[in-house]
Amino acid sequence: MTNPSLLILPGDGIGPEVMAEVRKIIDWFGARRGIAFEVSEDLVGGAAYDAHGTPLHDDTMARAQSVDAVLLGAVGGPKYDVLDFSVKPERGLLRLRKEMDLYANLRPAQCFDALADFSSLKKEVVAGLDIMIVRELTSGVYFGEPRGIFTEGNERVGINTQRYTESEIARVARSAFELARRRGNKVCSMEKANVMESGVLWREVVQRIGDEEYPDVELSHMYADAGAMQLTRWPKQFDVIVTDNLFGDLLSDLAAMLTGSLGMLPSASLGAPMANGRPKALYEPVHGSAPDIAGQGKANPIACILSFAMALRYSFDLGAEADRLEGAVQAVLADGVRTADLMQAEGGSPVSTTQMGDAILAKL
């Protein structure tokens, strides 16, 4: 059997820095646990634009399709703000999601015990928080046609199209129900069925899949605006939340911020199983490219490292190894090791990106 293959796309801003720490972890698994990965690296986002005039080269796209999993750092930066919409760094990421058909975006929002004080929310509201947002990632208003800026009479009009087919809704609903079975067995689906017909269809299909295929999982529905409120008020009421691409974008970022430590949160974007049984998969931290601190050794590599842990779990069926890596992160935090983003006003001095990576390696 050949080694599992990984394509690494560090991207822009702090992407390369945090990914360098992940490489150390990958090497450790090869050397110490006998899990050798075939690792290749390539460009995405602004870095790809600088080299090739496109945020994702066709060769890179082809490579992403052929590996077992893609690990991405972050894309974007002010330098690229002036670029035309069609070649913005984000288009590279969106093309990967779309062409690999990564329809289920898993965004855990977990509050680490050692960091519960760090949230802007009261400790009792977030301590022990552990929810999973499943965001539809390859359809909806992100990809619907027609789209663009058109001239009508004497003015311009900006148009995007929200669009969901029954099967698109059904498959992401199944992902959410499957996850719920392995967690708290509850799914809450969010849309605006009171205002949008796409939401009416969404609600109906999720309910049908629940009734027919997952009658054992508790299912509820909530309007997305109420969802934003309830996430803020008492997030622990939720287990798995399933929602569309655009609502998922806002709600998963909101949920991430509840934990107070964006630098800690990983994500997985999964598609259908490939010939080898593994799902098409891309893993990336929730945080962005943070151009303001890029290149200064200040970035927190944990979100990216935990994204690799998700890869171990979801792509390679190495749940015990993922636990081991997550345990090392917990242990380092319990020791009080902190990058700058994890510092409270109270003081102490922060460790660098590399020092944090090394501390986690040492715990492994």
Added chain:
Amino acid sequence: MTNPSLLILPGDGIGPEVMAEVRKIIDWFGARRGIAFEVSEDLVGGAAYDAHGTPLHDDTMARAQSVDAVLLGAVGGPKYDVLDFSVKPERGLLRLRKEMDLYANLRPAQCFDALADFSSLKKEVVAGLDIMIVRELTSGVYFGEPRGIFTEGNERVGINTQRYTESEIARVARSAFELARRRGNKVCSMEKANVMESGVLWREVVQRIGDEEYPDVELSHMYADAGAMQLTRWPKQFDVIVTDNLFGDLLSDLAAMLTGSLGMLPSASLGAPMANGRPKALYEPVHGSAPDIAGQGKANPIACILSFAMALRYSFDLGAEADRLEGAVQAVLADGVRTADLMQAEGGSPVSTTQMGDAILAKL
């Protein structure tokens, strides 16, 4: 000169209860301050559906067009969940907004000193919070065509259309800039220009209006997902936020929940000036119809009363009278008078809807 006219639409759930308290306040202004309103009352939402088979009768629509201001309670309830999309209670409210062309929805999120402990956020994060969200209310995905559920091949597809013209963006941007000049002089505009062309046009037009007409107002832009995060992390960084109909729906509810007291928050929906110079206007509390507590005398009437205060300020240019009413609310809260929704676990016993109304009257 004729008396200013008000159309009252109590609607569903707790709507009638909270509106009854507002009627007392209105009467007080007539008797004690010589500000007599011509008040009429009519049905909207489920109540209108029950009576007429439509959530807004044409006669009611015509009346709403002819008065100086509309005051609405709340619409909706589980009883109406089974209704067809086209006659759901919400359609009544949406028709009012659309046909009166109430394009600027003003949603203040203010944290009352006496209630700062009440938020799920830490006190220092929300104490003194005072932000104003200006949500576009008559366009975007709420009204764009095509929309509906269609059959394509062997499955159905749900479609909605996000659509903004330059002039729709420009007029709501002006509302936001005008408000900012009377407040903290800062506007933050939110969209997803990195993903949606309608957001690209939004950003461009807001920037142009700012540059050309309001160079004195500080303008910034944020992606809506980052906006949701920043509202959660440190909401006091904002003064006025301007955003589209759908993002505004989520973000204004999120901002409302930051204050911890949804039962306190009013809103104004304003359109273009009428012949008498007053803007077309509808005022409503941010909270919904709360069917679970309807008819029990438990509802908090303050949001609805403060909505009337907004009417005094924005429709009738009676800022000093609005201050007086808002002051009475503050005074009652400072005295520790609380409806059930404002009770902490610590105890004390709540007052009823009527008692709260009477307490505010007494302070006036």
